[in-house]
Amino acid sequence: MNKIKNIFLLLLLGVVLFYACDDQTGFQNPFLDIDHEELALADNDTLVKFLKSHYYDTSVDSVKTLIDGKTPLFEDDKLETVSAVRNEIDYKLYVYRTRVGDPSPDTDKGFPSIADSVFTKYSGQAIVNGSDLGSSFDSNTNGAWFSYSNLVVRGWSYGFELFKGGYLKKEANGDPFNGPITYLNGGKGVLFIPSGLAYTSINPNNYSRSLVNANLMFYVELLDFVKDTDHDKDGTPSADEDANGDGDLTNDFSDTDRPTLPDYLNPNV
Ligand SMILES: [Ca+2]
Ligand SMILES: [Ca+2]
Ligand SMILES: [Ca+2]
Known part of the structure; x- marks a missing residue:
């Protein structure tokens, strides 16, 4: 029983350490800074x-x-x-x-x-x-x-x-x-x-x-x-679904009902 308890505590410690490193020090992600x-x-x-x-x-x-x-x-x-x-x-x-x-x-x-x-x-x-x-x-x-x-x-x-x-x-x-x-x-x-x-x-x-x-x-x-x-087949070529005109189609979200779906993949807008 003690053995199981020790294993549990070790696992718990591991989880705590993992999150400590990931959150504060950037240790887990070398590209963070x-x-x-x-x-x-x-x-x-x-x-x-x-x-x-x-x-x-x-x-x-x-x-x-x-x-x-x-x-x-x-x-x-x-x-x-x-x-x-x-x-x-x-x-x-x-x-x-x-x-x-x-x-x-x-x-x-x-x-x-x-x-x-x-x-x-x-x-x-x-x-x-x-x-x-x-x-x-x-x-x-x-x-x-x-x-x-x-x-x-x-x-x-x-x-x-x-x-x-x-x-x-x-x-x-x-x-x-x-x-x-x-x-x-x-x-x-x-x-x-x-x-x-x-x-x-x-x-x-x-x-x-x-x-x-x-x-x-x-x-x-x-x-x-x-x-x-025309990715979403709404009749408008994807290249023309660039509402802010910056040449990036992944940052145009005109549909307030679906604010995470870019226009070029959303047939409703
Ligand atoms: Ca389209
Ligand atoms: Ca854009
Ligand atoms: Ca569309």
């Missing part, structure tokens, strides 16, 4: 430094450490800067386009909106120690669909706006439903994403991941997208 505005500035410095010390090697379709005679990514005409506001913090995302995208005229849907579902190939690496690349942590060489509503790396939606999708290759006999599906000439390039638009610890669900608050680089190829994606 981060100033995300400062981090955004530091991340941009890191990304700029990286872009100045690397170039795009077209012979192997890869980002490489800068060598003599090559143009750093930062000075390369193919590099675009995209501004984005998220959680009231200003971010910069860098997009290197090896190919904007060249669909055939009859299949050209233009560029996707920030909210359009995308079908893409990708391979992601973290930028570590300010200037090195980690090994690929996630990739898909066949293509996968992503929706704005379940996107984890938020920077993607800002980056894909700069690429056109490809077109479905018709098979030799002219039957598009016969044989393997191939997309041709989709936009292709590299996204350089600050941590605040990736696995940011602002989002508490991210805090146990190994890539939390890391700047990321993604090779992408946009195969296709759903023009005017």
Whole structure:
């Protein structure tokens, strides 16, 4: 009986200690005290430094450490800067386009909106120690669909706006439903994403991941997208359900009866 009592007391002590650490000291969550505005500035410095010390090697379709005679990514005409506001913090995302995208005229849907579902190939690496690349942590060489509503790396939606999708290759006999599906000439390039638009610890669900608050680089190829994606099927494209016009669809709540459901997922508003 005493043994059971001791075990109970030990368990109780454990619970008390757990809550003490979690609440007051930040011991349980190493990301608790981060100033995300400062981090955004530091991340941009890191990304700029990286872009100045690397170039795009077209012979192997890869980002490489800068060598003599090559143009750093930062000075390369193919590099675009995209501004984005998220959680009231200003971010910069860098997009290197090896190919904007060249669909055939009859299949050209233009560029996707920030909210359009995308079908893409990708391979992601973290930028570590300010200037090195980690090994690929996630990739898909066949293509996968992503929706704005379940996107984890938020920077993607800002980056894909700069690429056109490809077109479905018709098979030799002219039957598009016969044989393997191939997309041709989709936009292709590299996204350089600050941590605040990736696995940011602002989002508490991210805090146990190994890539939390890391700047990321993604090779992408946009195969296709759903023009005017309408998540709640209320007739208004999701991209137009941005009541406060800040380019973030997760912070617009017009329905006072359902104040936690963003407009783009709420068919009533
Ligand atoms: Ca809608
Ligand atoms: Ca908004
Ligand atoms: Ca709606």
